Amino acid sequence: MRISPKILLSIAFALAATQAFAHAQLEKATPPVGGTVSPPSEIRLEFSEGVELRFTKVTLSGPGGAAAPLGAARTESGNQAVLIVPISKPLSAGVYTVRWQAVSVDTHHTQGTFEFTVKP
Numbered sequence: 220m221r222i223s224p225k226i227l228l229s230i231a232f233a234l235a236a237t238q239a240f241a242h243a244q245l246e247k248a249t250p251p252v253g254g255t256v257s258p259p260s261e262i263r264l265e266f267s268e269g270v271e272l273r274f275t276k277v278t279l280s281g282p283g284g285a286a287a288p289l290g291a292a293r294t295e296s297g298n299q300a301v302l303i304v305p306i307s308k309p310l311s312a313g314v315y316t317v318r319w320q321a322v323s324v325d326t327h328h329t330q331g332t333f334e335f336t337v338k339p
Contacts, residue, residue, distance in 0.1 A: 242267075242328075243300070243329055244267045245267075245319070248262070248263065248265070250262070251335065252333040255336040255337075255338050258309050258311075259306060260305065262277060262289075263302070264277070264301070264319060264321075266301075268325070269324040270294065270300065270323055270324065271323070271326075272294055272299075272302075275302060275320065275321045277292060277302070277317065277318070278319075279304075279315055280316045287307075287310060288307035288308055289307060290306070291305070314335075315336070317334070317335070319331055
């Protein structure tokens with residue numbers, strides 16, 4: 220079976236367009252998604268592409284839904300795909316929920332939620 224060059228070219232353009240319209244997806248989180256950790260001092264979110272800091276938001280809620288105080292978010296020096304959010308006060312034991320909303324450098328909006336547990 221022969222595939223015409225036009226079909227191959229069309230497939231190549233379709234794949235390239237899919238990558239061009241990608242959004243900033245969460246690839247890794249510290250504390251890890253679903254993990255159990257000692258009280259962390261920061262939340263570190265690593266995205267598939269750079270994020271616009273001024274349009275990106277992270278909240279943290281603890282046991283009972285109370286908001287945990289966070290410091291000012293920043294991106295890692297030289298890497299806009301890594302968002303670092305300091306935790307202002309030590310966290311007590313329990314389950315915490317991170318909610319994030321990110322706007323990538325290409326202006327696409329993504330959001331998500333995950334939990335981690337602080338061990339006693």
